[in-house]
Amino acid sequence: MRICLLLLFTLLGAEASFAAEVNIYSARKEALIKPLLDKYTEQSGVEVNLITGKADALIKRLELEGVNSPADLLLTTDVGRLHRARQLNLLAAVDSAELTKNIPSIYRDPENYWFALSLRSRVIVYAKETVSAEDLSTYEALADPVWKKKVCVRSSSNIYNQSLVSAMLVHLGEAKVEGWARGLVANLARSPKGGDRDQIKAVAIGQCKLALVNTYYLAGMLSSKIEAEVNAANKVALFWPNQNGRGVHVNISGAGVTRSSMHKEEARKLLEYLSGAEAQLWYAENNHEYPVRSDVPVSEILRSWGDFKADDLALSRLGELNASAVRLMDRAGWK
């Protein structure tokens, strides 16, 4: 019996609550956020506790835990989930002059419920040897029959594809986008599988000529320690689509303070730190993401790709249209 009680106590392990701490539910992987948080703890003395996981599961946990949730900050890797969390009434507005100064208004919630911390653009990569940049123009053109059996893209279950289609829905309307999606599916060289790096490798070996990927995957391969990854990445080139029109599709990683937070002050300060120059530089150097503020330099690889015009669509629209986008892709047969 005594053992049972002891066991119960270890299991329950009622955590003492310190004044100076921030608890984070993060959809960003540990390796891509923890070093930054450690730096913050070192500077400020504030303890930062972390649970990583899938965004939707973390949001569900936050929702079910209700007012007693220990989480102070929700970190996601796309805007759709932040929007969903706000819709579920899980986030609190943050009033911070520093955040509004650091982060341009298109990259935060109109009422400051969430803030972008880094930008991730979805681009076209093409086989250097067989395709020339002049053959490429827009996302829309990927559905052109000249690319039949030549395009690779990952599953439509992936959020980056979902938000791209959501953005296109805003710009082009449902009928046009559905036609486009059908055309794209007809152009696929193989049924969607794997992640973005897989699509790059498929282009490198000639399984397809073009692929849709996020920039930091390509940068990650180029700076990889594994030779095969670098070789594959060197066989492809990057193309910024829609530069003569609305601009390339951009999603964000971002964060919001939770409604139930017991440490709102600390959470705000951490958010401010994450939008500060030091943290922004870290994102750029270590995961090759684009900083949200223009005064922070990007990594060398990113510099080599030059400047680009980004779609300035209000990001919250992406979250609103996500379910419609998935339905559309289901109908188009995009697996």
Added chain:
Amino acid sequence: MTSATLEAPTPSLATGNFHPWLLLLMLLSLVLAIPVVCIVFSVFLPGADVWQHLYETVLSSYVVNSLILLAGVCALAMVLGTVPAWLTTMYDFPGRKVLSWGLLLPMAMPAYIIAYTYTGMLDAAGPLQSQLRDLFGWQFGDYWFPEIRSIGGAILMLALVLYPYVYLLCRAAFNEQSICVLEVSRSLGCGPCRSFFKVALPLARPAIIAGLSLVMMETLADYGTVQYFGVETFTTGIFRTWFGLGSSVAAAQLAAVLLGFITLVVLLEAWSRKQARYHHTSTRYSKLRRTQFTGWRRFVPTLICIVPLTFGFIVPAIQLLVWAKQTWSDVIDDEFLSLLAHSLELAALASLAALVLAVFICYGKRVLSNSLSRFIVRLLSTGYAIPGTVIAVGVLIPFSWLDNRIDGWMRENMDISTGLLFSGTLFALVFAYLVRFLPVSMNTVEAGLSKIRPTMDEVGRSMGLPTLAILRRVHVPMLKGSLLTALLLVFVDVLKELPATLILRPFNFNTLAIRTYELANEERLADAASPALAIVLAGIIPVIILSRSIAKSRPGHD
């Protein structure tokens, strides 16, 4: 003699009057069934709009793919499991001893990891095909090569790591079969092959079915492998519906359908067995004399048995080693030991708890032997087929509700806040493991119990022993092998578990499986190799203990 005999069902030992077992059993299973019940009740929530969409677009391919996957994995796992089990029990051949435990090793390999390794090797961009292209000057498309990331590939991957369930239970069954019955079949003119198909295999049916049902449920619950291979199954559909369409209700309803399907299959199997019970009617065992081949034919069984071991363990393990050698210095940090400790801690806690519960529940069912207890056990056995994420939500719903109620009451009456007592702690996590893995230990314990003849219980009772004492003094000693098996199976399963751990774990608490997933999910397969290898190594030890105990467990064996 041992044989499948048709017996009347054991009469209830608790006819008519109230029995404390019933109360205990009801209470336990009521609590454990909450997550499953939560899922089932989602059926009554409105979600028709999403269903209409699913029905018109993707539902049929979810169902068809899941059925193909299920049939393929079961068939392949059955062959890979029963044949080596038979060979290692009945024949003597070079390497038999090593193979008889080595064949269990693939169990330590999580399905998503074997999928990553084979993709790394055999994919169009992988080293094998690249070398072929370089060697012959081919371009992609000039030659044919099987696509590993396909439904066929998924069947192969899952069968390679799941067949040990069939092998394990089958081997135990063959081991326990009395040689006499086989000698009778031989003396009646059946060759070794016919004896296998006509006598040994039907006798091992409960074991094969128990093994296959574990395989089946693992297959249905698998998300990592099929998602990576781009195969749309019912389970990937659940997550697409939840994450993509944003409908957690429709997702839970899909999970409820999955539950219904599993229940149906279990019922069908029980019905097809009808009243047959498989007790040993003889306790006479002679020493097993293993047949020996001569000449080159000696190596035929060796070669056959080496196949599943090679492809299910050796090849992927070597690939992991190669990757780990390139990257371990970056990946193995100070935290690595704590990852290992957390993994082992959770596995030990959950497997022990599952064992104790399984023994009580199965024994309770045996003592009561009424339809209510059978229903309860059946309800609890469905958890294994539910994807871990869904179970986790099913655990969060009641616990966070309870926590918030307690907190509200305490605030109102005592002016203190208790916060979250259960959810967000290891308690909730271990509870989720129990819901998911209890069927594994129950299955094993029940298979063991069913082989103990009811007359043993009667003897105990006639000697005036109370029910619990019979369990302790009669059944538990006879069940030692099964209990160990149950313990270790859950241990290894928890080591590999990912989705429930991901959602339910407390702050700053990581395991090897989580580290592996986070790296592999970023497509950093080489970096993921070190933690993956650590899972495999941690899983090997219990697997070896397990196989040694089986070898010793043969009745009449010295």
